[in-house]
Amino acid sequence: MIYGILFFEFCKIGLLALGGGLVTVPFLFALCETYPWYTAEELVNMIAVAESSPGPIGVNMATYAGFKAAGIGGAAMATIGLVLPSVIIIVLIAAFWDKIKQTKVFQNLMYGARPAVLALILNAGIKLGELSLNDIKTTGLCIIFLGAIHFIKLHPVIYILVGGILGLVLKL
C-alpha cells in the first residue's frame, strides 16, 4: 500500500515539476505536510546533501523520502514514480523528432529558444557563484579554473577531482 502511495505521489511531482532542479522543492515541502515520511528540517538537510552530492536533486529527494517511508523498496518506487512520466513524454517527442526538427516552424522555435537556454545556463552559473564564490580566494580559483578549462581541454571529471582535492587541502 505504502509502495502505491509513494509511486503515485512522486509520479505527480514528476508530472508537475517543470524545469527541474529546485523546482521540485515546493512539491516536496507539500508532501511532508501530508505524510510522515520526512520533516521540513530533513528536507532542508536533503537540499544541502543534494547540492553536495552527485545527481539531480529531485532523484536524490525521491530516493531519500522513499527510503524513510518504506526502506529500499520504497526508495525504488518513489524514484521510478518520479522518472516514469517524463520518460513516457520524452519518448513520444523523440519518436517524432526527426520529422519535427526539419520543419521551418521548429527551426524558428529553436532560433528563439537557443539564446534563451544559454541565458538559463548563465543564470544557473551566476546563482551557484553567489553561493560559493564569497571571497578573493574562491573567486580567484574559479577564474584560474576557467582559464585552464578553456585553454587546456581536459575531461571535466579531472577538473572536478582536482577541485575536490584543492578544497580539502586549502580547507575552503
Added chain:
Amino acid sequence: MLLLWNLFSTFFKIGLFTFGGGYAMIPLLQAELVERKKWITEEEIMDYCSIGQCTPGIIAVNVATFIGYKKKKISGALAATIGIVTPSFLIILALANIIQLYIENAYVSHTFAGIRIVVIALIADVVLKMIKKAVNDLFQGIIFILAIVTLIIFNFSPAVIVAAAVFVGLVAGKIK
C-alpha cells in the same frame, strides 16, 4: 547490447559527476557526447535542454531519455535513464542514515566547496563555447540579453522564459 551498455555507462558517469543540478551536467554532455563519442552536436544539446525545460520532469533525466531514444529507441531511452539515475539512487541510499553526519563533516564540506568552484568555472566555459552557436545575429543577441535580465531581476520561471523565446522566434520567422 554493446550500445545499450555504452549508453548506460556513459550516463552513469554523467550522473556520478553532475554536482549542483541540471545545467551542471552540460559540460559533461559536451565532453562525453559531443567531443568523445560524437553522438550529438552542440546545437542539439541546446535543443534537448529546451525540450527538457519545457516538458515535465527532471531536466537531466529528460535529456538522458532523449539521447538514449535517439541512439536505440525505447531500450536506449531506458538504458540512458537508468544510467543517470543509478548513481544518485545508490549514493543517497548509502547516506540515508548518516545524512546529518555527512553534512556536518568538515572534510566533506571542504571537498564540495572545491568542487562547486570547478562546477561554476565549467558552466562559465559552456557559456563561452556556446555563445557562438546560440547567438548568430543581433536579434538572437537581444533575446539573450532580455532573457538573462528577466531571469536575474524578475526571477521568472525558466519554462516561461523558454516559452516566450520560442514564441518570439516563431513570430520573427527569421529562418525561411
